[in-house]
Amino acid sequence: MRTPRPAAWLGALALAVLLPATTPAVAETSATIMRTIDTDRYDPHRSTARSTAEALFMVGDTQVALDPDLQTVHPLLAKSWTVSDDGKLYTFKLRDDVTFCSGKKFTAKDVKASIDRWLDPATKGVVKNRAGDVKEIRAVDDYTVEYELSQPYSELLFQMTQHFHTIINADQVAALGEDFGVKGFDGTGPYCFESWEPRNELVLKKHEAYKWGPAFYANKGPAKVDKLIWKIIPEDNNRVAGIQANQGDATQYIPYWAVDQLQANPQISVTKAPSYFWTYFVGFKITREIADDIEVRKALNLAVDQKAIAEGPFFGKAEPAYAYIHPDVLDYDKKDINTSLFGYDPEKAKATLDAAGWKMGDDGFRHKNGKKLKLVAYSFTNIWQQIMEAMQGDMRKVGADLEIQVFDATVIWGKLKTQDFDMFTMSYPYVSAGDAMNLYFPSENRPTPNRVNWADDNTDKWLSEGRAALTPEARYEAYAKVQKQVHDAVVWIPLVHEPMFVAAGPRLKPIAAHGIYGAGLYKGLGIELK
Incomplete structure (x- = not known):
């Protein structure tokens, strides 16, 4: 049995028949x-x-x-x-x-x-x-x-x-x-x-x-x-x-x-x-004892397995980094950067430390002049914890003790303005070699963002020349000099170039x-x- 329709409904239907049709409103997307x-x-x-x-x-x-x-x-x-x-x-x-x-x-x-x-x-x-x-x-x-x-x-x-x-x-x-x-x-x-x-x-x-x-x-x-x-x-x-x-x-x-x-x-x-320049690295504060030793910095670079980090925390999606900036970026120095300074070679790392006088102790760590080869690293949370734990294991294999102190984003930026650490974690975007070098290596940018405390008159001069260059060739030449200099000093451990x-x-x-x-x-x- 059909349900009777209310009179009001029938009246509305009749009115609708009499009124001209209107275009329905377009729904908001x-x-x-x-x-x-x-x-x-x-x-x-x-x-x-x-x-x-x-x-x-x-x-x-x-x-x-x-x-x-x-x-x-x-x-x-x-x-x-x-x-x-x-x-x-x-x-x-x-x-x-x-x-x-x-x-x-x-x-x-x-x-x-x-x-x-x-x-x-x-x-x-x-x-x-x-x-x-x-x-x-x-x-x-x-x-x-x-x-x-x-x-x-x-x-x-x-x-x-x-x-x-x-x-x-x-x-x-x-x-x-x-x-x-x-x-x-x-x-x-x-x-x-x-x-x-x-x-x-x-x-x-x-x-x-x-x-x-x-x-x-x-x-x-x-x-x-x-x-x-x-x-x-x-x-x-x-x-x-x-x-x-x-x-x-x-x-x-x-x-x-x-x-x-x-x-x-x-x-x-x-x-x-198609192009994306965002690089993860760990920096050394080179004015700190132990971190000021270039042989230690060379050895610890060789101790870290970038490929394993790219395959592990990044599930094979990131590209291992053997330079501070991506090789496809504007003004990257393709000729003079010694990428062999960066990359996994634990035996060479051990030999470098041996030659520098860092001898293995009974505790499984190296010592020199009564000091243990120990460095304190300030790190972010999230994926950095996995990266730093992997690095800690890599460094332990060559006799270095890495102490990791992790801070969340509300705290770490203040911590990174201090001089209380030996190493620090960072990732950063850039659009050119000059963009990266002018951020992290001018002496006037100490202690932040130049957290490694790099101070060099030639670097400042070349950065100034690169900024003031009137031709692409002159700009490249100036920034190439900076890249070679800071790479030769191994002040960072480059890790991975991240994709987007x-x-x-x-x-x-x-x-x-x-x-x-x-x-x-x-x-x-x-x-x-x-």
Whole structure:
């Protein structure tokens, strides 16, 4: 027996028949990106964190963009540029069709205001050296910027591709004050800052007007999804399970043990960045007793099995490192670096220690002049614990005692500013040899990030020459000298060059991974539903 229909229902049906048909609303599309940690603020001038960069690349733009080959610079907010013969004046011609998410028109005044704020001591900006030695930034007219340096900076364009050079809305900075990058960020990127719940989720919405994406994207804009939700999922297992169960749509934070598993799943795509420069190393503080002995440093390098580390903690996905930087990076010295100083040769390590007077004792460790061959290493948690335990075993085999002290991310950066350790762990991104060498080896950068306390007049001179070089050949020659010098001094133990993978779940098309400073999704213009 049929249930009688209520009169109200029949009336509504009759009304629907009489009214003209309407186009149904298009459902909003969204994708969830899973990552491990958050940042303290989304401010390009106050944070160097990868978690800051990966969002700012999406909500903001730089004047120029870096190709996935990590060698080629493309137009972005600047459509063209010229450089003076003396390398001190860059003139950028800007696009005239760009708007911020707020609707404000982008002009040269925004470029000037962004760099001026970065360099203002009141901002307490970070890594200002990546802006070069700025003399003055001038907005010549609405769409012309003159970027004048006190001395040439050969890598300025490469540095300008990084998130530190994101163009900001100075009006919003003035309005929000200390809450800029916390309560809002008005950028020109393909996505707009909608909301942020720290340590939980960041929500970005599509910038409808966006159409100026870099040349290497098939899609120049607008974005293909309406919303991106960045979720903090610290646990490896939960991210892996989440992307397989459609609880998350994309992640670059794939534990190495899960790469093969995800690649074998026909519903999931895993892509690898064509170029990616992120290297793991252990450094010696060479001003400390024992660590100041180059023969000890040579021996301990030879004691460490990089291939086993690449196969073990990295499950065969990383590349063993026998130099401080990747051989494919811009200005790598392919001629003079003695890579035989690095690599597993325990017998040679023992012979080196024997010749240096470090004799094996009854306790299984070496001693010299009444001192035990013991070094204290400060290390991060996570994968570093496995790496350091492997190194500890390797060093024990040649008679060296490695004491590992592990700290979490909230503590270790303060610890690494001290002089209380012999060795330290670090991994870092870079886009060129000069980028890496200028970070870790200028004497003025002691004690951090030059934690090895390297101080050498020639190094400082060559770094200065590389920065001021007016030709690629001159830049290479200067940085090659630095590379040879610091490699010959074996102040690091290079371990592995890390790869970059991006996984897209069942709802998404494959996403081309980008290797820029660890921000694998870059602008997010390649994120698209199937």
